[in-house]
Each structure stands twice: as C-alpha cells, then as structure tokens.
Amino acid sequence: MPKKDSSAKNSPKLDRRRFLAAAAVAGASGAVKPAMAATEAQPHAEQRPLSVLPPNARVAAAENGVPDIPPYSTEGRPGSDFMVDVIKTLNIKYLPANPASSYRAIHESLIDYGKNTMPEFLTCTHEEAGVGIAHGYYKIANKPLMTLCHGTVGLMHATMNIYNAYCDRVPVIVVNGNDLDAAHRPPGVPTVHSAQDINAIVREFTKWDDTPVSAQHFSESFVRAYQIAMTPPCAPVAISLDDGLATEPIRDYGQKLYIPKYVPTAAPAGELGAVREAAKLLVNAERPVIVADRAVNSQRGIALLVQLAELLQAPVVRQNGRLNFPNTHYLSRPESVISQADVIIGLELADYWNTVNRFTDNNAQGVGSVSSRIKPGTKLISISTLQLLTKSNYQEFQRFQSVDVPIAGDVEATLPALIDAVKVALPDNRKDAIAKRGQAVKEAHMKGRDETKQLAAIAWDATPISTARLCMEIYAQIKDMDWSLVPSSGNVSNWPQRLWAMDKYYHYTGDSGGYGVGWGAPASVGGALANRDEGRFSVSIQGDGDMMYAPGAFWTAARHKIPLLTVMHNNRGYHQEVMHVQRLANFRNRTVNVGNDLGPIGTSIMNPDIEYHKLAESVGWWAKGPIKDPAELGPAIKEAIAVVKSGQPALLNVWTQPR
Amino acid sequence: MGFVRLTLAAFAASLVLGQVPALAASAENGKVAFVKNGCWQCHDFLGQGSVATSGGRVIADTPLPFDAFKAYVRDPGGSMPPFHVEILSDSDVADIYAYLESLPKPKSAKDIPLLNQ
Numbered sequence: 223m224p225k226k227d228s229s230a231k232n233s234p235k236l237d238r239r240r241f242l243a244a245a246a247v248a249g250a251s252g253a254v255k256p257a258m259a260a261t262e263a264q265p266h267a268e269q270r271p272l273s274v275l276p277p278n279a280r281v282a283a284a285e286n287g288v289p290d291i292p293p294y295s296t297e298g299r300p301g302s303d304f305m306v307d308v309i310k311t312l313n314i315k316y317l318p319a320n321p322a323s324s325y326r327a328i329h330e331s332l333i334d335y336g337k338n339t340m341p342e343f344l345t346c347t348h349e350e351a352g353v354g355i356a357h358g359y360y361k362i363a364n365k366p367l368m369t370l371c372h373g374t375v376g377l378m379h380a381t382m383n384i385y386n387a388y389c390d391r392v393p394v395i396v397v398n399g400n401d402l403d404a405a406h407r408p409p410g411v412p413t414v415h416s417a418q419d420i421n422a423i424v425r426e427f428t429k430w431d432d433t434p435v436s437a438q439h440f441s442e443s444f445v446r447a448y449q450i451a452m453t454p455p456c457a458p459v460a461i462s463l464d465d466g467l468a469t470e471p472i473r474d475y476g477q478k479l480y481i482p483k484y485v486p487t488a489a490p491a492g493e494l495g496a497v498r499e500a501a502k503l504l505v506n507a508e509r510p511v512i513v514a515d516r517a518v519n520s521q522r523g524i525a526l527l528v529q530l531a532e533l534l535q536a537p538v539v540r541q542n543g544r545l546n547f548p549n550t551h552y553l554s555r556p557e558s559v560i561s562q563a564d565v566i567i568g569l570e571l572a573d574y575w576n577t578v579n580r581f582t583d584n585n586a587q588g589v590g591s592v593s594s595r596i597k598p599g600t601k602l603i604s605i606s607t608l609q610l611l612t613k614s615n616y617q618e619f620q621r622f623q624s625v626d627v628p629i630a631g632d633v634e635a636t637l638p639a640l641i642d643a644v645k646v647a648l649p650d651n652r653k654d655a656i657a658k659r660g661q662a663v664k665e666a667h668m669k670g671r672d673e674t675k676q677l678a679a680i681a682w683d684a685t686p687i688s689t690a691r692l693c694m695e696i697y698a699q700i701k702d703m704d705w706s707l708v709p710s711s712g713n714v715s716n717w718p719q720r721l722w723a724m725d726k727y728y729h730y731t732g733d734s735g736g737y738g739v740g741w742g743a744p745a746s747v748g749g750a751l752a753n754r755d756e757g758r759f760s761v762s763i764q765g766d767g768d769m770m771y772a773p774g775a776f777w778t779a780a781r782h783k784i785p786l787l788t789v790m791h792n793n794r795g796y797h798q799e800v801m802h803v804q805r806l807a808n809f810r811n812r813t814v815n816v817g818n819d820l821g822p823i824g825t826s827i828m829n830p831d832i833e834y835h836k837l838a839e840s841v842g843w844w845a846k847g848p849i850k851d852p853a854e855l856g857p858a859i860k861e862a863i864a865v866v867k868s869g870q871p872a873l874l875n876v877w878t879q880p881r
Numbered sequence: 882m883g884f885v886r887l888t889l890a891a892f893a894a895s896l897v898l899g900q901v902p903a904l905a906a907s908a909e910n911g912k913v914a915f916v917k918n919g920c921w922q923c924h925d926f927l928g929q930g931s932v933a934t935s936g937g938r939v940i941a942d943t944p945l946p947f948d949a950f951k952a953y954v955r956d957p958g959g960s961m962p963p964f965h966v967e968i969l970s971d972s973d974v975a976d977i978y979a980y981l982e983s984l985p986k987p988k989s990a991k992d993i994p995l996l997n998q
Binding site: 582583584672675676677678679680681682684686688689690691694695697698701713715716720721797800801804805807808809811812813814816820821822879880881 | 916917918919921922923925926927928929931932933934937939941957958959960961962963964965967968987988989990993995996997998
C-alpha cells in the first residue's frame with residue numbers, strides 16, 4: 223500500500239510538513255536561503271516589535287551562523303539515511319528494539335544503508351525489554367544505547383523501564399516513531415499510533431525531549447539529546463521521529479546540512495567554599511560516617527572514595543545504588559554505624575531522609591511510626607545532583623531532608639576537591655586519633671564478617687535451598703574468573719554484597735532505581751551484552767516474579783548469542799506482596815486467606831509451578847531444573863558455566879527459601 | 882485437641898515459668914502452624930530470617946524464653962505485625978516455639994568450606 227500520494231508530496235503547494243520544515247530552517251540557520259520561510263514567515267516577523275536589542279555581529283554569528291563543518295550532500299536521499307549518519311557519529315554500539323511500522327524508514331536505513339553496525343539492531347520482543355537492556359548495558363559499559371519505540375502503544379510499553387532508568391539516573395536515547403502530518407498519514411492504525419505530542423507520554427520522567435521537523439533539526443536534536451543524557455545527572459531523553467521526515471527524500475530548502483560534533487560536557491563539581499566547609503566538619507568529627515548510594519560507577523570513582531575514607535579512617539555504608547566502595551575494605555560497615563555518627567556525608571543518596579530516619583510500617587491504619595536513626599546534633603553533608611534534576615509529578619525525589627551542608631554536584635567530579643580540602647584541613651594533632659579510630663573500625667569489620675558467615679550457615683542444608691547457600695555455591699565457581707553480577711532482580715538478602723569479594727565497579731552495579739518489576743531480566747541481558755564485549759563472565763540472580771514480565775528478553779539473549787548464567791531465585795511468589803497482605807490481615811485481626819497456596823490469595827506463583835527451565839529452553843537457552851536439593855546445585859552450576867563459556871546463555875531453575 | 886494442648890501448655894508454663902511447655906507442645910504441629918500462619922514469609926522456613934524481611938533476626942534456636950517469645954508475638958512493637966490470640970492460639974504459639982527449638986543447631990561457618998573461600 224502506498225504510504226502517501228506522491229503527487230501530493232511533489233506539489234508546489236506548501237503542505238504542513240514542508241511548512242514545519244521550512245519554519246525550522248528559518249529558525250536554525252538564518253544565514254542560508256530559506257526560500258519558503260522567507261515567503262511565509264517574514265511578514266509576521268516584520269510586524270513584531272523587537273523585544274530586545276539586536277545582537278552584535280559576533281553573537282549573531284554564534285547563534286545563526288553555520289559552523290565550519292563540511293556541508294552534507296543530500297542528493298535526494300531519504301531523510302532516514304542522513305539520520306543514520308548522525309547516529310553513527312556517536313558510536314552507539316547497539317540498538318535493542320521491537321520492530322514497528324512507525325519507524326520503518328529509519329529501520330530500513332539502519333540495516334541497509336547503515337549496514338547494521340554502530341548501532342547493531344538487537345531484536346526485542348517488547349519495548350520494555352529494549353529499554354531494560356539499554357539500562358543494564360549502561361551500568362556495565364558506562365556508554366548509552368538508543369532504542370526505537372512504536373508510536374503511542376510502543377512507547378507506552380516502554381514507560382515503566384524508562385521510569386526505572388530515570389530514577390536510576392541512567393541515560394537511554396529513546397526515539398519514538400510518530401506521524402505528525404494528519405493530512406497525509408494513512409488512516410486507521412497508523413493514525414491511532416500517532417500523537418500530537420508523543421513525548422508527552424514520558425516527559426515527566428525524561429530529562430529532555432524534542433520533536434525535530436527538519437533533517438537539520440534532527441541532527442542537532444539528536445546530538446543535543448545525547449549530550450544532555452550523558453551530562454550528570456544522567457537520564458533518559460526522548461526524540462520524536464516524524465515518519466514523513468524519515469521517509470521522504472531530503473528536500474532542498476537551501477539549508478546546508480551538517481552534523482554537530484559531540485563533545486562530552488564536564489560533570490558539575492561542588493562549589494569550593496562548600497566543599498571546604500564539608501572538609502572542616504569531617505576532619506573535626508569524632509565519628510564521621512560516609513554513606514554512598516548512586517555515588518560512583520567506575521574504578522576511578524571507587525579509588526577516590528577509598529582515598530577519602532582512608533584519609534578520615536571513616537566507615538563507609540554502601541547503599542544499593544552502585545558498588546561505590548569495595549566490600550572487602552576494612553572501612554566497609556553496615557548501616558548500623560549511622561546511629562553512632564556525629565557527622566554524616568551522604569553521596570548521591572536516593573533517599574537521604576530514610577538514611578537518617580526510620581519508618582516502621584506497624585500501624586493498622588496504615589500510618590507507620592517514624593523515629594530518628596541518628597543522635598541529636600549530628601551534622602549532615604550531602605553531595606548530590608538531585609537538585610539539578612527534579613520534576614514535580616513523580617515522587618522519586620523522596621521526603622525532604624534538611625542538610626547542614628548541601629552541595630549540588632556530581633560525586634566523582636567533586637571528590638578530588640574534597641580530598642584536597644580534607645588534606646589541607648586535617649590538623650596534625652588529630653592524626654593519631656584518626657588512626658586509632660581506623661583500627662577500631664577494622665576490628666569491627668572483621669568481627670562483622672565472621673558474624674555474617676555464621677548467619678549464612680543457618681539452614682545451610684535446607685530444602686528449598688537457602689539464599690545464602692545459593693549465592694555461595696555460585697561464588698565458589700566464578701570467583702577465579704573476571705566476573706560480573708549483572709543488574710538483576712533476585713532479592714537474596716544481599717548475600718553477594720555481604721560475602722562475595724567485590725572491588726570492581728562491575729562486580730555489582732545496583733538496582734533498578736524505580737523498583738519497577740520487569741526490569742531484572744532485560745537489564746541482566748544488557749549487562750551481559752556489555753560484559754561479552756570485554757570477555758567477562760556474567761551471572762545474574764533472577765527473581766521469579768520479575769522473570770514473567772519480560773521473559774522475551776531471554777530470547778534476545780539467545781538470538782544474539784549473549785552469554786549469561788541466570789540462576790533463578792524461585793521462591794514461587796511475589797514475595798514482597800505476600801508479606802504486605804499478611805501484615806494487613808494481622809493488623810485487622812483476621813486469618814489471611816491463602817486458598818490452596820502458601821501465601822495469601824493472589825500473591826503465590828504456584829499451582830501450577832512455572833517451569834522456568836522449560837521456558838528458557840523454549841527460547842533457545844540451555845537450562846536445568848527444578849533444583850531443590852542443595853547437594854545438586856554445585857554440579858549443576860558447573861555444567862551451566864561450561865555452556866556459558868561456550869558463548870550461550872544458560873539458566874538454572876532453583877527452588878529457594880523466600881529471602 | 883487444641884484445648885488439651887492449651888491446657889497442658891498453661892500447666893507446664895505454670896510449673897516452670899519461662900521454660901518450653903515441653904509436655905504439651907508439638908514441634909510437628911508447630912511446623913504446620915509456622916507455615917499456615919505465615920511466619921515463614923519473613924523468617925524463612927527454618928527461622929533463619931533475612932536482612933530484607935526480619936531485620937536480620939534469627940528465630941531458629943531463639944534465646945528468648947517461652948513467655949518472652951509469646952509476649953513478643955502478641956505485641957511485637959517493631960516492624961513485625963502482631964499475632965493476637967484471635968488469629969494464633971496460645972497452643973499454636975507453644976507449638977511454634979517447640980518447632981523452633983527442635984531445629985538442628987547450625988553448623989559452624991568454619992566447618993563449611995564455601996563460607997571460607
């Protein structure tokens with residue numbers, strides 16, 4: 223079926239798309255000959271009084287001039303070919319996406335004109351999976367991917383994982399198919415899948431979005447989108463891709479097409495005066511505590527945080543946003559040390575309030591009790607980009623916490639200045655006391671580690687298998703490799719963070735950010751994709767509930783030969799919800815109705831039990847299970863690792879204790 | 882049956898305050914009650930607990946004497962929801978306590994090679 227009446231496209235009459243394009247050209251490059259714009263737009267411009275003084279020649283040139291970049295030869299080629307050239311300048315390696323007619327033009331250009339490299343199209347079975355893969359990939363590679371979403375419905379599918387990425391401050395370039403021109407787009411489904419302002423669907427949880435109406439506009443918007451997404455605080459961005467703009471030949475409106483050069487923006491660092499004030503508080507504290515959440519995701523960042531902690535001999539509490547700090551370091555301590563602190567420095571905390579306060583969900587009316595975790599008079603310092611990216615509707619910014627020294631800035635960019643300031647502020651007469659403090663922390667660390675091991679020993683031989691046993695059986699067989707626990711969803715009481723030796727940033731890269739279920743499976747595939755390119759072994763601990771939201775991501779892993787060992791944390795329920803319903807029943811003095819299941823009706827995933835190993839096999843994975851006897855687990859992991867090392871994904875369906 | 886257990890439990894408790902009501906309580910029944918009443922949800926099936934659900938508290942081999950255990954179950958005060966007598970009988974509490982007491986003592990972590998890697 224022809225997309226449009228070609229005679230209409232070639233008509234000299236100014237249609238809506240051409241008007242939009244011409245208007246954009248007029249705005250973007252007044253120095254060239256915008257013939258159509260001159261006829262249509264100029265009279266209105268002349269009638270409007272000047273609101274500001276005219277710019278001088280230099281400013282005018284900077285704003286309107288065409289950069290000294292060789293112009294792009296159009297030769298009547300499709301707009302989407304030019305778009306592919308734009309995308310290729312940014313070295314985006316993969317493009318995980320579900321195919322869709324609303325972006326068919328750029329799809330064709332990517333695989334034929336662009337030869338399906340940089341980016342390589344990865345076939346996904348759901349838009350949510352595409353975004354989740356991009357999210358997981360970034361956490362390991364520290365490089366963003368782009369995805370393409372179908373008009374309206376496809377973007378709606380993608381929203382949950384875009385929100386996760388937004389909350390987790392992870393960049394994803396989301397390009398949305400759309401057909402703006404109501405007068406020319408096909409009726410029926412393509413019109414249903416079009417929107418006046420498609421990016422509105424995700425505007426509240428993306429950092430920036432745009433709707434380009436000309437090829438040059440796309441060029442600038444795409445590079446700008448990439449730059450904005452990658453400048454801390456990082457976050458997803460959205461570009462509306464007009465089908466007409468992508469499908470039709472590039473029109474000569476006198477514009478000189480060019481692709482702006484991408485130059486990474488230096489991350490914002492904290493203001494020096496505030497940094498010095500923070501340093502002064504820290505060096506004079508008796509019991510300073512460092513709390514890190516989404517603070518750093520690189521070896522350099524970890525090294526800087528180690529340097530700061532060692533200078534102060536201050537314990538470091540690792541929250542779950544990133545690894546931040548080696549768990550093997552003697553200054554790594556549990557959150558209980560917060561109660562003893564006289565100065566706390568929070569580094570990119572997703573929830574500062576909940577770090578220094580405690581909410582207990584213990585009231586029948588749904589109003590829990592609140593208590594402080596800290597001593598009165600404890601001084602609080604914050605380094606965070608939270609204030610640099612806060613919107614109104616979605617409440618991911620958490621409760622407000624007043625802080626004595628709030629510093630807006632990226633943690634990794636600010637740490638060098640803070641370390642220098644601490645060195646300067648550190649009085650000689652404090653050095654002995656600080657060293658003594660470090661010795662006490664070291665002893666507590668060693669004792670704590672022994673206690674944690676003893677906790678892991680409880681129910682060691684249990685059936686179903688304890689989560690501690692599950693994790694240590696895995697670790698025994700990966701620890702001598704270059705391994706990575708990829709982003710995943712298993713909620714196994716943090717045993718890996720507590721007992722695996724983690725000192726590389728990619729050993730653990732944190733949770734989803736928004737706690738949207740359906741993230742773990744695709745994110746694990748994305749993380750494994752990044753690790754594959756580094757020759758690194760990937761393992762995930764996969765929650766059963768999460769698995770069933772986007773299991774198609776596993777087919778993508780098999781299709782594109784992404785090696786990944788997935789070990790199911792199969793507790794046969796939406797366990798968080800199991801406990802919530804039980805809690806409410808208890809508060810109301812009722813015996814909870816479990817029907818024929820173990821958990822309250824509506825929360826169990828049993829009767830029938832899902833055969834995850836068979837599901838995995840059906841999408842091309844090697845798989846085994848269900849494994850219930852702990853004695854069988856080690857040999858099964860060994861078998862699965864051999865498969866993964868051969869380049870294939872493998873899954874073990876393990877029945878586990880709840881948490 | 883429940884009444885008999887309850888009576889015996891009260892009797893035993895009156896004899897030795899703070900001790901397990903050994904004459905009455907049934908570890909076997911306690912295991913059933915532990916699962917039926919949802920204790921496993923936060924404490925896992927063998928009472929090992931979790932940092933995520935029970936604040937890391939282990940109730941297997943609990944050091945609490947029975948009376949204190951029962952008082953806590955009835956009015957925990959913290960994040961655990963209360964189990965009042967309307968939904969968990971005294972005899973069930975006694976049985977659950979017996980079940981937890983019956984669990985084998987955990988091995989020493991030092992004797993588990995996987996915990997000494």
